[in-house]
Amino acid sequence: MVFKLVKREHASQWMLLVTPLLAVLLSIVVSSLLLVILGKPVLLTMHSFFIAPFENFYSITEVFLKFGPLLLIAQALAVGFRAKVWNIGAEGQMIIGAICASAVPVYFVDSTSGWMLPAMALLGAIGGMAWAGIAAFLKTRFNANEILVTLMLSAIALQLLYYLLLGPWKDPMGFNFPQTVMFQDEALFAPLFSGVRLNTSIFIPIAFTIAVWLLMEKHFAGFKLEVGGQAPDAATYAGFSAKKAVWVSLLLAGFAAGIAGMSEVAGPIGQLQRSVTSGYGYAGIIVAYLGALHPIGIVFAAFFLAVLQIGGDVALVSADLPISAVQVFQGLLLIFYLSVYTLVNYRLQPARTEKTASQGVSS
Amino acid sequence: MxxxxxxxxxxxxxxxxxxxxxxxxxxxxxxxxxxxxxxxxxxxxxxxxxxxxxxxxxxxxxxxxxxxxxxxxxxxxxxxxxxxxxxxxxxxxxxxxxxxIGMVFQHFSLFETLSVVENISLTMPGSRTELAEKIKTIGERYQLVVNPNASVHALSVGERQRVEIIRCLMQxxxxxxxxxxxxxxxxxxxxxxxxxxxxxxxxxxxxxxxxxxxxxxxxxxxxxxxxxxxxxxxxxxxxxxxxxxxxxxxxGREVPHIQSQRDTVQAANTVLRLNKLSAKNPDPFGTSLSDIDLHVKQHEIVGIAGVSGNGQQELSRIISGEWRPKTLSPDAIEMFGQRVSNMDPTQRRNLGFSFVPEERLGRGAVPPMSLNRNALLTAFSQGILNRGFIRKKKLSDFTDRCIADFDVRCGGNNAIASSLSGGNLQKYIIGRELMLKPNLLFVAQPTWGVDIGAATAIRQRLLDLRDQGIGVLIISEEIEELFEVTDRLYVINGGKLSPSLVTADVTPNDVGEYMIATHSTDSAQPEAHAHGV
Missing domain, CATH: 3.40.50.300 (P-loop containing nucleotide triphosphate hydrolases)
Incomplete structure (x- = not known):
């Protein structure tokens, strides 16, 4: 029996709200099953994932440390996704942002100027935007598919990072580890509380969220982006530029990812090293969708995924889980979200093959 | 069975x-x-x-x-x-x-790049020579003559329809x-x-x-x-x-009549002029426009007749500014005496031009958006924006006025565009465009898929506009409609425009002549495509 998807005439609004919750529930059920198969303690693992992150102050600050970059990147990606610009290379844009920001402390090792941090933020933003701008240029000039271009640019960015860390930027006193010197305090964000890694950079994603909310919900520019995504012909008819939408979407994402990369090297990491992105660029895609591409939904989604990552770290130790367990859970989450979303908006109907055959030929 | x-x-x-x-x-x-x-x-x-x-x-x-x-x-x-x-x-x-039982749909199911006999052999058993022979026999018996070896993209609409009918007759x-x-x-x-x-x-x-x-x-x-x-x-x-x-x-009731009190008008300004407009279509199966001369004055309704696919799409996109070929000469399009060839749709709208496209959903309106948001599409310049921020009250006032003035039947200003019937959505879009107070209104297929009641209301509105002094241009495939409302007519055929015809002086048959004039239509085509036989 072959099935086909038929769009529902009235997808209920509250179902759209239920969708992420249902996806979370299904992911928990399926991963519990996997845990049972693996012979791991289910309850302990669930406790580690969802309760342990809130059991002490330090863990809570760690959750917010992860929350920041996820929120920042997901907000920017969601703007692009609503305009149907599929930038999946935030990872690469984040790497380039981190590299450009790191250039300042790498070349001014002894500087104690107060301009260090602003200069790093500026360079990080410019780097991320330039990297995303390549995809925007290729898309608008040659109609090159931005999915492929941004993905491949991420691979290039990673190789560039490796080259710098193994070559010119390697810390001469670093026992040959592929990393730069530790940055001086002037190149780091100040911690919010003593003894924790959470720092003042957390305010950037929050401010950015408000800006994106204003843009998408209240401003004409956001409306133009959305029309371009939902009905390109209507955008042309109205006189909105499709090219501008591509540029705005990609540059915004490049900006956010660049700043996120800068916040990592100027924050918890304190130097440039291989694992500078912690996978935020890709996780941001999941967050954007889990938040239904809505600025407020994304706040919750980013928080949830941050909890999941900290919880995963706990579970590694307490429940002796393999390191890939968190990734499996994240993957399940996205798959279930997309399936539930599809079934909320479409219904499954047995396909009548003869009918399609008779109508299959069209001029 | x-x-x-x-x-x-x-x-x-x-x-x-x-x-x-x-x-x-x-x-x-x-x-x-x-x-x-x-x-x-x-x-x-x-x-x-x-x-x-x-x-x-x-x-x-x-x-x-x-x-x-x-x-x-x-x-x-x-x-x-x-x-x-x-x-x-x-x-x-x-x-x-x-x-x-055989059925011929409004939208034909033929492959443009294949010949007639190739198309038919996709669904019928038998060698191509046999099929070609059968096509000829059927064609002669029922006067459905078509060259079996002609490529479908070279056929007129009428010939394509014959191919569809012949395909049904093959069984x-x-x-x-x-x-x-x-x-x-x-x-x-x-x-x-x-x-x-x-x-x-x-x-x-x-x-x-x-x-x-x-x-x-x-x-x-x-x-x-x-x-x-x-x-x-x-x-x-x-x-x-x-x-x-x-x-x-x-x-279910008597058909309403439309009326117009047409005064004789002197000294009307030209609001739209196309000067030897030519544009090559990048799509190999699309129509290119060549040497198009056209003008629309105040106080008149000008119609463009023609069989679909003869350049109407291209012409409407080029007048609206949605398609701006780089090769277009600067004076090819003039509105209100200004050269607009390089202006985008927003700039043309700002001059006093309004356009209602033939596709309502997806072009004239964004299907999943509310009527409020759809008003923003073209009416954003009507005091609705404050430094780019949307003034909610002004926007809903605008939409409410449009709904009331143009008798749009819908569930209020938050109704989703795709939930409206074709006629009501068309009234909404025409209403929205008229609220921009244009001096030149261009409507493509004003009453396509619209029920008789709404169609009459729309035609009446077009006549009223003309009487108020607005220049109106309409593209329509319904000859009856053009004869009902226009003062002058052009016929588009193969991307070329006929001379201007005064509607009162011509008959639908005259217009029909122009529609098919230079087309290599009815008879079988001499330059038969040898391949595929």
Whole structure:
């Protein structure tokens, strides 16, 4: 029996709200099953994932440390996704942002100027935007598919990072580890509380969220982006530029990812090293969708995924889980979200093959 | 799978040519519900062999659903279908074809890059030479002449339609269903189609002819069943019924009339001028525009007639500014005396130009967005924005005024555009564009898919606008509509425009001549495509 998807005439609004919750529930059920198969303690693992992150102050600050970059990147990606610009290379844009920001402390090792941090933020933003701008240029000039271009640019960015860390930027006193010197305090964000890694950079994603909310919900520019995504012909008819939408979407994402990369090297990491992105660029895609591409939904989604990552770290130790367990859970989450979303908006109907055959030929 | 009873078989053999010998198709109490609408409600329909049976009704009356039921593409919720006296249940259209039912859709299903015989060989067994021979025989017998080796993209719409009909005739055809077959044809080709259909009928085939054009039905059909709101409103002999009676049956009340008090106007300014406009279409199957001269003055309605696909799409996009070819000369398009070739749609709108495109959903309006947000699409310059931020109150005021002034039936300013009927959405879009207070209004297909009531209201509104001094340009494929409202006419054909014609001085047939003039249409094409034989 072959099935086909038929769009529902009235997808209920509250179902759209239920969708992420249902996806979370299904992911928990399926991963519990996997845990049972693996012979791991289910309850302990669930406790580690969802309760342990809130059991002490330090863990809570760690959750917010992860929350920041996820929120920042997901907000920017969601703007692009609503305009149907599929930038999946935030990872690469984040790497380039981190590299450009790191250039300042790498070349001014002894500087104690107060301009260090602003200069790093500026360079990080410019780097991320330039990297995303390549995809925007290729898309608008040659109609090159931005999915492929941004993905491949991420691979290039990673190789560039490796080259710098193994070559010119390697810390001469670093026992040959592929990393730069530790940055001086002037190149780091100040911690919010003593003894924790959470720092003042957390305010950037929050401010950015408000800006994106204003843009998408209240401003004409956001409306133009959305029309371009939902009905390109209507955008042309109205006189909105499709090219501008591509540029705005990609540059915004490049900006956010660049700043996120800068916040990592100027924050918890304190130097440039291989694992500078912690996978935020890709996780941001999941967050954007889990938040239904809505600025407020994304706040919750980013928080949830941050909890999941900290919880995963706990579970590694307490429940002796393999390191890939968190990734499996994240993957399940996205798959279930997309399936539930599809079934909320479409219904499954047995396909009548003869009918399609008779109508299959069209001029 | 179906056995014809001996008696009927004998009947058919003895009197194959006489009319009304027996009931070929009989529908009883057919009902089909969709989630939001009952498309067919207890429909009874009898079709006799050797007769042309019209199914008449407005948009949304349930004609297409009923035909799809007969053709096996849709299954009825309840009711019975008898074929030659036997109860049948069609699972799919292949089963319908096996019974001898053929259908020609409004949108043809032909591959443009293949030749006629190649297209037919996709669905018919037999070698291409045999098929080509058969196409010629059928063509001669029913006056459906078409060159089997011609490429489909080189054929006119009328010829493509013939290919579709021939494809149905290649099998043992008993019932032919035609969905609005004349809506795509110029007047001259309509008569030759009718001649062919009459020949078919006389050979014993039953024809179901779907249309909303009353004169045609009275000219061609032996019986007419009128559908209204999914029910049968009546079955009549159209030759003994006046057009007015038919129309009243169709819409359930008397047809409203449109009026205009036209004053003689002096010294009108030219609001739109195209000067030798030429533009090459990058799409190899699209139409290129060449040497187009056109002007529209204040106080007049100018129409562009033509068979679809002759450059209307391209011309409308180039006038609206949606398509701005780099090669366009700077003075090719002038609005209100200004050169606008390089201006984008927003800039042209700011000069006093408004445009209603032919596709309402997806171009004139964003389907999943509310009417409020759709108002923003073009009305954003009407004091609705404050430094780019949307002023909610101003926006909903604008939408409410549009809904009230233009009688848009909808669930308020937050209704989703795609939830409106075609006519109401068209009224909304025209309303929105008129609220921009244009001096030049351009409407493509003003009443496409719009019911008679709304269509009359729209035409009346266009005449009122002209009387107020606005220059109006309309593109339409409905000749009747153009003759009803325009002062002057151009005909577009193969990307070229005819000279300006004064509507009062020409007949629909004159216009039809221009529609097909230089087309390499009717006769078989001499430069036969040798490949594929």
């Amino acid at each position: 179906l056995r014809v009873s001996n008696l009927q078989h004998a009947n058919a053999v003895i009197k194959p040519l006489s009319k009304h010998t027996h009931t070929l198709l009989s529908l009883r109490d057919i009902t089909k519900r969709y989630p939001s609408v009952v498309a067919n409600d207890s429909i009874n329909l009898d079709v006799h062999n050797g007769s042309i049976h019209a199914v008449l009704g407005e948009n949304g009356a349930g004609k297409s659903t009923l035909m799809k039921l007969v053709y096996g593409m849709v299954e009825a919720d309840s009711g019975t279908m008898h074929w030659d006296g036997e109860l049948v249940q069609l699972k799919n259209s292949a089963a319908a074809r096996k019974l001898g 043992d055809l008993k019932l032919l269903i035609l969905d609005e077959p004349t809506s795509v044809l110029p007047p001259q080709h309509i008569q030759s189609l009718f001649d062919a259909l009459r020949k078919l009928r006389d050979s014993g085939v039953a024809i179901l002819f779907i249309s909303h054009k009353l004169d045609e039905i009275r000219d061609l059909c032996d019986t007419a069943t009128i559908l209204r709101d999914g029910r049968v409103a009546g079955t009549v002999n159209p030759k003994e019924t006046t057009t007015k009676e038919l129309a009243t049956l169709m819409i």
